[in-house]
């Protein structure tokens with residue numbers, strides 16, 4: 516997958532557009548109809564419904580115009596995307612202001628921006644390596660006036676030791692085991708990865724459970740959310756870690772620690788350990 520962490524900076528911007536990308540989410544508009552607001556939206560977003568409607572409008576316009584969402588998704592933006600993602604917030608208990616959540620592979624802000632809108636008490640870090648996408652994300656954050664979002668142009672594994680949170684979220688990024696390889700080191704002790712999955716979540720967990728345990732998972736399960744509210748309930752695969760992780764078990768670990776630096780120095784004339792992760796990337800419009 517391209518680009519790697521050495522070529523894509525973490526601009527950690529909170530609304531500032533990337534210089535390599537269109538500076539405004541309005542730069543490429545799509546001429547598609549904005550879907551009507553379903554009744555469930557008010558139950559999910561409460562007094563933030565207006566912001567959620569604005570997000571759907573931006574997705575239908577420049578989200579599709581920039582190719583972050585396929586044009587055929589336009590009629591399903593609420594049910595299949597924004598509501599389906601926002602409902603995941605019920606898995607995150609309220610613990611005062613500013614509790615941090617890292618959303619990995621945010622793409623068009625799903626689930627990250629949907630969560631930031633539904634839960635102003637959370638602070639969302641959107642982690643996405645493609646500058647074309649983070650340019651759009653930063654512009655959208657500014658357009659919606661969201662103060663609880665930071666955008667990082669980076670791969671998840673290049674942010675280990677730089678950001679951490681009790682919660683990591685992701686949708687449609689990779690298999691649960693590959694996702695765990697990239698994201699468990701972003702979790703604080705006893706933190707939980709919330710992976711939004713499709714109907715095969717239980718099968719995927721059964722196949723990956725041994726590998727997840729080896730990576731440090733102490734609990735993993737599948738939850739159905741929004742069954743009483745949404746046309747398409749959301750399936751969450753949750754993976755919780757214990758006190759600490761053994762980084763030596765992670766194949767994609769970046770050479771960022773002092774220990775790694777020492778080992779590189781010791782390897783006379785040897786090749787520098789690459790930080791390119793193993794494993795593929797399912798990129799493309801959502």
Ligand SMILES: C[S@@+](CC[C@H](N)C(=O)[O-])C[C@H]1O[C@@H](n2cnc3c(N)ncnc32)[C@H](O)[C@@H]1O
Nearest residue numbers: 620621622625644670671686687688796797801
């Ligand atoms: C199929 S898209 C899903 C986008 C969004 N989560 C959604 O559900 O619409 C997968 C995204 O993951 C990103 N990605 C892939 N590998 C990643 C990694 N190691 N760290 C962070 N993001 C990654 C890709 O750039 C892409 O935007």
